[in-house]
Amino acid sequence: MATKVQRFQTPIGTHDLLPQAAGRWNAFQELFAREANLANFGMIETPIFEHLGVFRRLGEGTDVVTKEMYDFLDKGDRQMALRPEKTASVCRAFAQHRPTTPWKVWYSGPFFRYEAPQAGRLRQFHQVGAEILGSDDPDVDVEVIALAARVLAGAGLRQNLLVINSMGDAESRQRFAEALQQFLRDNLDNVDPADRQKVDAHPLRVLDSKRDATREVTARAPQVADFLTDAATEHFGRVKAGLDSLAISYTVEPRLVRGLDYYSHTLFEFQSQALVTAQDALGGGGRYNGLVKALGGPETPGVGFAMGIERILLACDAEQTFVAPDASPVAFVVDVTGGENARDLTFELRDLGVSADRAFDQRSMKAQMKAADRSGAHWAVIVGQDEAAAGSVTLRNMRGSADPQRSIPRTDIGTELLRLLAAHADD
Numbered sequence: 001m002a003t004k005v006q007r008f009q010t011p012i013g014t015h016d017l018l019p020q021a022a023g024r025w026n027a028f029q030e031l032f033a034r035e036a037n038l039a040n041f042g043m044i045e046t047p048i049f050e051h052l053g054v055f056r057r058l059g060e061g062t063d064v065v066t067k068e069m070y071d072f073l074d075k076g077d078r079q080m081a082l083r084p085e086k087t088a089s090v091c092r093a094f095a096q097h098r099p100t101t102p103w104k105v106w107y108s109g110p111f112f113r114y115e116a117p118q119a120g121r122l123r124q125f126h127q128v129g130a131e132i133l134g135s136d137d138p139d140v141d142v143e144v145i146a147l148a149a150r151v152l153a154g155a156g157l158r159q160n161l162l163v164i165n166s167m168g169d170a171e172s173r174q175r176f177a178e179a180l181q182q183f184l185r186d187n188l189d190n191v192d193p194a195d196r197q198k199v200d201a202h203p204l205r206v207l208d209s210k211r212d213a214t215r216e217v218t219a220r221a222p223q224v225a226d227f228l229t230d231a232a233t234e235h236f237g238r239v240k241a242g243l244d245s246l247a248i249s250y251t252v253e254p255r256l257v258r259g260l261d262y263y264s265h266t267l268f269e270f271q272s273q274a275l276v277t278a279q280d281a282l283g284g285g286g287r288y289n290g291l292v293k294a295l296g297g298p299e300t301p302g303v304g305f306a307m308g309i310e311r312i313l314l315a316c317d318a319e320q321t322f323v324a325p326d327a328s329p330v331a332f333v334v335d336v337t338g339g340e341n342a343r344d345l346t347f348e349l350r351d352l353g354v355s356a357d358r359a360f361d362q363r364s365m366k367a368q369m370k371a372a373d374r375s376g377a378h379w380a381v382i383v384g385q386d387e388a389a390a391g392s393v394t395l396r397n398m399r400g401s402a403d404p405q406r407s408i409p410r411t412d413i414g415t416e417l418l419r420l421l422a423a424h425a426d427d
């Protein structure tokens with residue numbers, strides 16, 4: 001009996017990036033790299049998987065660590081995990097290599113969280129981001145926020161909201177956490193049951209809750225701004241002054257806290273008003289102290305952010321901006337004399353930097369012209385029996401009616417296409 005062939009699909013919460021969409025994806029990564037390089041950030045790559053302990057340092061009570069980690073035992077019985085975010089890996093790399101500071105790095109790559117997939121929320125998603133380690137200067141906070149803002153503006157996004165807040169220093173955070181915990185205990189009956197267990201262990205995370213009942217309680221809760229020390233207030237003031245000076249508009253949101261344990265001082269998030277609330281976070285980050293130390297390095301302050309590439313491209317769709325660049329070849333060689341001319345001509349053109357493609361499998365003239373059309377090529381370079389005998393090619397404009405078709409010597413085709421390309425550079 002014939003066995004049934006199993007048909008596989010991408011795992012839930014993942015997707016294939018196909019060539020049609022990849023042009024735009026690459027263009028966005030290039031935009032990010034360009035902006036990061038302009039500000040003298042260097043690229044960093046770290047492994048896709050690390051020892052689980054690296055990510056555990058993010059905070060034992062967070063969903064990212066407890067529920068969403070792709071952890072596994074490798075064949076040597078080591079506990080490993082696919083990275084859920086990058087900051088921990090960057091801090092691990094800093095502790096391992098001890099670079100000079102300030103250490104400014106940027107990255108782009110895939111990340112993994114076992115979440116319930118929905119629109120804009122995936123199990124393998126992709127982030128670009130940047131971190132600066134080794135400086136307490138509030139201007140460094142401004143530097144990373146401004147980088148994110150410039151990238152979003154560079155992608156043509158206009159409907160962004162930047163929300164910021166300060167968690168203050170350790171002392172501010174401690175005093176605030178105690179006051180908040182007391183308030184939540186006093187109002188425990190009104191907190192959504194699913195959030196109640198956080199009140200004792202991680203009161204700050206209750207502020208993260210999206211549940212209506214809890215949000216009604218936290219709307220009346222003490223605010224971190226009332227607990228900032230003078231030094232923390234000064235730090236936050238300098239960040240706000242920097243954003244004002246660079247004309248980056250923002251809103252202070254006193255309830256903005258971020259899920260991970262290690263944040264202090266500045267927190268920020270970019271939201272898209274063009275997307276529905278559940279997927280409106282384009283990116284965010286903040287200042288963190290203590291993470292490098294927790295990973296075996298010296299006490300080192302840091303600040304950084306990550307942005308979701310899928311989210312940003314969704315926002316670009318919603319705002320109808322950042323369209324894919326034209327990836328079509330300049331020339332498509334149609335050869336009905338056996339394929340040798342197509343083979344040699346495409347390589348001659350590529351040597352000159354002219355992108356060129358051809359048909360294979362000895363197809364008919366009609367089929368090859370169809371393929372030329374489908375490729376989106378600007379010009380078809382046609383070699384039939386007559387052309388081959390005369391040492392010429394027929395050059396046909398596939399876009400528009402100007403200069404539709406003419407014969408030129410085969411030896412001139414490269415320079416002629418270069419001339420045409422220069423003439424059409426502004427199209």
Ligand code: AMP
Pocket residue numbers: 085113115120121122123124125126127281282283284285306307308309310311312
């Ligand atoms: P986070 O590391 O949680 O602060 O996330 C930073 C950004 O990455 C978010 O603002 C989103 O744009 C994006 N992001 C986070 N988790 C996911 C996910 N599961 N699927 C798609 N994008 C995500």
